[in-house]
Amino acid sequence: MSGLLFKFLLDSYTIQQLCVSWGSCTSRSYNQSNEVKQDCVVSPILCFVCIDELIVLLKNSGFGCEVGSEFIGILGYADHLTLICPSLNALNHMLSICTDFGKQYNIVFNAQKTTGIKFDVPVTQQDCIYS
Numbered sequence: 001m002s003g004l005l006f007k008f009l010l011d012s013y014t015i016q017q018l019c020v021s022w023g024s025c026t027s028r029s030y031n032q033s034n035e036v037k038q039d040c041v042v043s044p045i046l047c048f049v050c051i052d053e054l055i056v057l058l059k060n061s062g063f064g065c066e067v068g069s070e071f072i073g074i075l076g077y078a079d080h081l082t083l084i085c086p087s088l089n090a091l092n093h094m095l096s097i098c099t100d101f102g103k104q105y106n107i108v109f110n111a112q113k114t115t116g117i118k119f120d121v122p123v124t125q126q127d128c129i130y131s
Helices: 003-014 043-060 088-105
Strands: 064-067 074-077 080-083
Touching: 043 074, 043 088, 080 088
Parallel strands: none
Antiparallel strands: 074 080
16 A cells, blocks of 8 residues: 555544534534544445454354355444354354454444344254354
């Protein structure tokens, strides 16, 4: 990555002044914290560059599901992640991996936006990796 591109990305994520517009009214500017920028085309790419190691850790953990030979234990879209696993025990292990990763790299997972869904669909041993 060139120095100019790196500086542009760094500045666009660390030096943010925002305001709110509603109709013909505009608020005063305020500083924005370093979160994923909404509606920015590079945000999803940068997010996955940052969490690529997490995906590898989860894949190598022995928990999660596969379709054919493809690991689908974690799916992501922009800054949203979905963990897919065959049991509550496996989910707890995967969440521990995510928690440790977040602490190591100063990444905050928002537990208030977390939802769990349990499907009572029979899964064969071939479909899931589980230890």
